[in-house]
Amino acid sequence: xxxxxxxxxxxxxxxxxxxxxxxxxxxxxxxxxxxxxxxxxxxxxxxxxxxxxxxxxxxxxxxxxxxxxxxxxxxxxxxxxxxxxxxxxxxxxxxxxxxxxxxxxxxxxxxxxxxxxxxxxxxxxxxxxxxxxxxxxxxxxxxxxxxxxxxxxxxxxxxxxxxxxxxxxxxxxxxxxxxxxxxxxxxxxxxxxxxxxxxxxxxxxxxxxxxxxxxxxxxxxxxxxxxxxxxxxxxxxxxxxxxxxxxxxxxxxxxxxxxxxxxxxxxxxxxxxxxxxxxxxxxxxxxxxxxxxxxxxxxxxxxxxxxxxxxxxxxxxxxxxxxxxxxxxxxxxxxxxxxxxxxxxxxxxxxxxxxxxxxxxxxxxxxxxxxxxxxxxxxxxxxxxxxxxxxxxxxxxxxxxxxxxxxxxxxxxxxxxxxxxxxxxxxxxxxxxxxxxxxxxxxxxxxxxxxxxxxxxxxxxxxxxxxxxxxxxxxxxxxxxxxxxxxxxxxxxxxxxxxxxxxxxxxxxxxxxxxxxxxxxxxxxxxxxxxxxx
Numbered sequence: 001x002x003x004x005x006x007x008x009x010x011x012x013x014x015x016x017x018x019x020x021x022x023x024x025x026x027x028x029x030x031x032x033x034x035x036x037x038x039x040x041x042x043x044x045x046x047x048x049x050x051x052x053x054x055x056x057x058x059x060x061x062x063x064x065x066x067x068x069x070x071x072x073x074x075x076x077x078x079x080x081x082x083x084x085x086x087x088x089x090x091x092x093x094x095x096x097x098x099x100x101x102x103x104x105x106x107x108x109x110x111x112x113x114x115x116x117x118x119x120x121x122x123x124x125x126x127x128x129x130x131x132x133x134x135x136x137x138x139x140x141x142x143x144x145x146x147x148x149x150x151x152x153x154x155x156x157x158x159x160x161x162x163x164x165x166x167x168x169x170x171x172x173x174x175x176x177x178x179x180x181x182x183x184x185x186x187x188x189x190x191x192x193x194x195x196x197x198x199x200x201x202x203x204x205x206x207x208x209x210x211x212x213x214x215x216x217x218x219x220x221x222x223x224x225x226x227x228x229x230x231x232x233x234x235x236x237x238x239x240x241x242x243x244x245x246x247x248x249x250x251x252x253x254x255x256x257x258x259x260x261x262x263x264x265x266x267x268x269x270x271x272x273x274x275x276x277x278x279x280x281x282x283x284x285x286x287x288x289x290x291x292x293x294x295x296x297x298x299x300x301x302x303x304x305x306x307x308x309x310x311x312x313x314x315x316x317x318x319x320x321x322x323x324x325x326x327x328x329x330x331x332x333x334x335x336x337x338x339x340x341x342x343x344x345x346x347x348x349x350x351x352x353x354x355x356x357x358x359x360x361x362x363x364x365x366x367x368x369x370x371x372x373x374x375x376x377x378x379x380x381x382x383x384x385x386x387x388x389x390x391x392x393x394x395x396x397x398x399x400x401x402x403x404x405x406x407x408x409x410x411x412x413x414x415x416x417x418x419x420x421x422x423x424x425x426x427x428x429x430x431x432x433x434x435x436x437x438x439x440x441x442x443x444x445x446x447x448x449x450x451x452x453x454x455x456x457x458x459x460x461x462x463x464x465x466x467x468x469x470x471x472x473x474x475x476x477x478x479x480x481x482x483x484x485x486x487x488x489x490x491x492x493x494x495x496x497x498x499x500x501x502x503x504x505x506x507x508x509x510x511x512x513x514x515x516x517x518x519x520x521x522x523x524x525x526x527x528x529x530x531x532x533x534x
Contacts, residue, residue, distance in 0.1 A: 006117075009117070010106070014098060016125060017097060020126065020131065021094045025090060029085065029086075039401070043073075043138065044073070044083060044437065045436060045437060046070045048078070048443060051074065051077065053451065054424075054444055055450065062245075064246055066178050066179050067178060069139040072092050077089075089138075093134045093138065094134055099145045099148075103145065104353060107151060108361070111296070111357070113364060116363070119370070124352065127280070129352075129390055129391055132390055132396075133349060143182070143183065143350070146175045146176035146183070147176050148353055151313065153166070154310045158307045158310065163214070169219075170215050171218060173186075173222070174221050184222075185316060186317075187219040187220055187223075188220075197306050248329065251330075251331065255328065261337065266322070266326050268325075269325035271337060272332045272334055273325065276391075280346070280349055280391050280392060281348070284377045285355050286355060288359040288362050288377065289356070290358075291358075292360075293354065296361060314350075314353050314354035314357075317354075321347055333345075342398060342399035342402070345395050406434045408499035412435050412495065412500040416435070416470070417439040419494075424458075425468040426466040426468065427469075428475040429449065429450065431472055435500070462481075462490070463505055463506075466505065468502065468503065468505070470501075470502055471487075484503065492506055
């Protein structure tokens with residue numbers, strides 16, 4: 001039976017996506033979970049530094065994280081209420097969620113029928129991990145929408161061979177490649193697939209060559225721009241891969257701590273990706289989705305339905321993460337494997353679009369049986385949510401870099417916000433984003449590496465430049481001042497917890513004995529600060 005009104009289904013999908021997005025975001029914000037992940041705070045801070053700081057401007061976008069999500073936050077991030085609530089980034093995630101849901105429906109409609117598209121869209125929209133991510137400033141939701149847009153327009157091109165559709169796919173790849181490095185691999189994969197498709201379907205080789213060149217130029221423009229940016233700002237086109245705060249640099253410290261169990265171990269890397277995918281998807285979706293993937297692959301190989309190439313491209317994400325874990329360039333932690341933590345399991349969300357599409361394909365192919373399958377998958381979603389097994393949310397709160405780990409930094413930031421009166425504050429912002437954010441002290445009062453001249457001067461003569469110093473164990477400031485020993489000639493230590501110290505410069509006209517209050521309880525530190533230093 002064919003559905004005669006696919007536009008009605010598309011409207012239902014969009015309306016439902018808007019509704020569940022609003023409800024999920026309201027719940028997340030009411031429970032103060034939108035900015036639980038340290039990466040959420042870092043995303044907001046990067047965008048904020050472009051409009052607020054001692055040296056604001058686009059150079060503050062840095063070189064590690066790709067810039068598209070941060071740039072798209074700029075219309076909102078300068079407003080304090082939107083910045084501190086996270087809404088400056090959440091708006092982008094919510095819009096992306098609705099857009100991704102619509103693309104899922106349209107792709108499912110093209111590879112089978114509107115029923116398959118509708119089932120896939122609802123499986124996508126009601127996944128509790130996806131609902132949480134779309135209520136945060138994290139970049140994953142925007143990236144997923146861009147990749148799905150690229151695949152949808154590539155499918156449209158394969159159906160009608162309209163060059164405009166392929167150009168549009170390339171534009172979506174441009175945004176995707178400027179939001180996550182995963183897209184760089186997928187862009188190359190899509191170029192190969194377009195070439196294969198053209199070699200079979202088009203006899204005009206000049207046209208095929210021209211089409212390939214145009215598409216590749218647009219799809220790979222993002223990486224080219226990023227290489228150019230790194231060269232222009234930092235003098236090295238590969239600085240994003242080798243710089244001090246790059247992924248490679250971060251993996252060194254993890255390796256020294258014995259926290260790269262997948263490096264050089266392909267089985268371990270594969271198991272980490274498998275468990276992460278299971279955590280964010282649930283058993284039933286994985287099983288049914290893998291069956292659907294096998295069916296689509298069969299149709300591709302034996303029935304030469306080449307358009308399925310573009311859908312299967314989404315599965316490259318899994319191989320990409322296995323390769324990165326094996327190479328020691330990335331890390332995912334799952335509770336089932338050493339070190340038995342939660343970290344970066346949200347990466348597995350990139351595999352979810354393929355699973356919902358192929359599961360929708362199975363459910364729509366056998367309608368009565370498919371209804372039961374759909375009910376089982378939705379029921380498992382409900383069970384995961386009701387029992388608190390929302391992996392990405394738990395990662396953001398309880399994980400290796402979750403808000404519980406950041407409690408000392410949050411506490412230090414809040415203390416500083418309460419006691420700050422004036423002057424510049426020296427900080428290693430990349431290691432202390434949470435301190436800066438929760439202090440609510442404007443970026444124009446912070447001295448950090450984003451203003452290299454002022455930052456360098458402050459490291460040489462801090463007493464001449466800044467009034468405050470935030471020092472966290474093993475960060476750049478801690479290394480420069482030997483754990484604070486060098487600072488104590490000219491600064492009071494006013495606050496200390498097990499992770500951080502906060503110093504204030506000794507007033508030049510002070511006749512009081514210079515006493516460090518660190519080592520006391522936080523309460524006594526605060527009271528001493530108020531009476532002696534303020």
